[in-house]
Amino acid sequence: MAKKKNGSLRLAFIGGGKMAEALVRGLLDSGAYKRGQIDIGEPDGRRRAALRKTYGVRVNKANVPLVSSADVCLLAVKPQEIAPVLEEIGPHFSADTLVISVAAGITTSWIRERSGKARKIVRAMPNAAALVGESATGLYFRPRIGEEAKRIALKIFDSVGETVVVGKEDHLNIVTGLSGSGPAYVFLFLEALTDAGVYLGLSRDVAARLALQTVRGSSGMAAELDKPFALLREIISSPGGTTVAGLKVLEEGAVRAAFTKAVEMATRRSEELSL
Numbered sequence: 499m500a501k502k503k504n505g506s507l508r509l510a511f512i513g514g515g516k517m518a519e520a521l522v523r524g525l526l527d528s529g530a531y532k533r534g535q536i537d538i539g540e541p542d543g544r545r546r547a548a549l550r551k552t553y554g555v556r557v558n559k560a561n562v563p564l565v566s567s568a569d570v571c572l573l574a575v576k577p578q579e580i581a582p583v584l585e586e587i588g589p590h591f592s593a594d595t596l597v598i599s600v601a602a603g604i605t606t607s608w609i610r611e612r613s614g615k616a617r618k619i620v621r622a623m624p625n626a627a628a629l630v631g632e633s634a635t636g637l638y639f640r641p642r643i644g645e646e647a648k649r650i651a652l653k654i655f656d657s658v659g660e661t662v663v664v665g666k667e668d669h670l671n672i673v674t675g676l677s678g679s680g681p682a683y684v685f686l687f688l689e690a691l692t693d694a695g696v697y698l699g700l701s702r703d704v705a706a707r708l709a710l711q712t713v714r715g716s717s718g719m720a721a722e723l724d725k726p727f728a729l730l731r732e733i734i735s736s737p738g739g740t741t742v743a744g745l746k747v748l749e750e751g752a753v754r755a756a757f758t759k760a761v762e763m764a765t766r767r768s769e770e771l772s773l
């Protein structure tokens with residue numbers, strides 16, 4: 499694998515569900531990979547037909563033939579399906595196969611033990627926003643995996659958003675609690691902001707549009723200005739003004755502590771569910 503150019507690498511996705519589709523779309527749209535380089539293994543016939551039609555990639559019922567000719571094997575089945583899948587395909591990995599798993603909570607040691615000759619294992623924790631090309635993804639590389647494998651994995655996940663690399667595998671539990679579950683926290687915030695607007699007299703549609711654009715605009719502003727979040731908050735908080743009045747209530751309601759606790763609980767849950 500290390501000697502191959504990107505243009506001749508073959509990627510096999512095992513599982514053609516939501517996450518695999520998001521990644522395939524990202525890889526094709528960004529030009530990182532061409533159709534002919536991507537295979538998907540997927541048991542559901544209707545799903546296979548839909549993926550073929552939409553993306554023009556090869557989609558197979560059987561996984562083993564894909565794995566045997568793949569340089570990179572992306573495990574994109576549900577965590578509870580990964581044991582039988584590895585039992586089936588693990589013996590067909592070569593020592594050069596790069597195995598990348600997106601399965602939540604499945605450790606690289608667990609995968610390594612079931613991956614035959616494969617030594618290069620990467621674990622990724624993307625989030626639901628990958629579906630719109632805006633994932634926040636955490637990646638963990640097993641030691642001695644090599645620069646080429648790292649580059650390939652980064653390229654795959656950079657095609658659906660922003661990627662960070664964590665040095666300790668345990669930190670992927672925190673990534674799960676923060677950005678994996680994060681979209682749900684943001685949806686709750688959007689819902690609460692909208693309800694508040696409705697409570698005070700705005701129509702639901704108007705309040706929802708304002709809430710959504712506020713979150714979108716604030717993230718865009720934070721990304722572009724690249725300043726500490728606390729400083730951005732200060733910039734828009736005039737002394738004695740409306741924003742400080744609102745922020746005081748949020749602090750009294752211990753919102754900051756609630757976020758810490760929420761991420762902590764989600765992290766602990768991720769640890770409990772890990773294999």
Ligand SMILES: NC(=O)c1ccc[n+]([C@@H]2O[C@H](COP(=O)([O-])OP(=O)(O)OC[C@H]3O[C@@H](n4cnc5c(N)ncnc54)[C@H](OP(=O)(O)O)[C@@H]3O)[C@@H](O)[C@H]2O)c1
Pocket residue numbers: 512513514515516517518539540541542545561573574575576577579583600601602623624625626627678
């Ligand atoms: N979606 C997210 O936001 C997200 C975020 C982070 C991580 N992940 C991880 O991504 C993985 C996939 O999640 P998903 O949301 O994409 O789930 P999904 O939509 O249910 O996709 C899983 C796919 O795998 C297929 N499959 C089942 N058994 C298989 C087998 N033996 N060989 C090949 N394919 C098989 C399923 O087909 P059938 O439907 O016919 O069973 C389904 O199409 C999970 O491990 C999850 O933890 C997802």
